Amino acid sequence: MTARATLHGDELIARRHLPANPERVWAAFTSPASIAAFWGGSHATVPGESVTVDLCPGGEFALDTRAPNGATRRLRFVYVSITAPHELVFDEPVTGLRTTVTIQTADGGTDLTVHQRRLPPELRSTQAVDGLASILDALAAHLQPDQTTPPRRTA
Numbered sequence: 001m002t003a004r005a006t007l008h009g010d011e012l013i014a015r016r017h018l019p020a021n022p023e024r025v026w027a028a029f030t031s032p033a034s035i036a037a038f039w040g041g042s043h044a045t046v047p048g049e050s051v052t053v054d055l056c057p058g059g060e061f062a063l064d065t066r067a068p069n070g071a072t073r074r075l076r077f078v079y080v081s082i083t084a085p086h087e088l089v090f091d092e093p094v095t096g097l098r099t100t101v102t103i104q105t106a107d108g109g110t111d112l113t114v115h116q117r118r119l120p121p122e123l124r125s126t127q128a129v130d131g132l133a134s135i136l137d138a139l140a141a142h143l144q145p146d147q148t149t150p151p152r153r154t155a
Helices: 022-030 032-038 126-143
Strands: 004-008 011-018 060-066 072-083 087-092 097-106 109-117
Touching: 004 126, 011 126, 022 032, 022 097, 022 109, 022 126, 032 060, 032 126, 109 126
Parallel strands: none
Antiparallel strands: 004 011, 011 109, 060 072, 072 087, 087 097, 097 109
16 A cells, blocks of 8 residues: 545645554654655655654654755654654744644554644645655564564564
């Protein structure tokens, strides 16, 4: 299953069922190494050393995205509220964009919703819709069980 994303005026909503429990999904959104592994989706990479996380209301997380042409852009977000492991709300101070990440247990995994509000006009585009969907698809790939780990033996 791939992510479904829709744009309605200045709101972008994406949904994805993930093959992991809510605690793993939460860790992916709050751990610098995991953020670096998926945040760029199919359109950018995120150098691991660029990711910083101060997980508290008023704290910020930041990262660099690197486009295929080498262009780098610093993204910075400020946490508004944190309800582990179910909801993160953060703002992008330059544009005023507010993102709410909702994590719910569902069908042997987790249903994830990312709701962005107050999108600036330049982000009200098909490219933004596709970009967010690709990030959630990259997250799903990152959360896949490790296929190289041998099965555990039981006595």
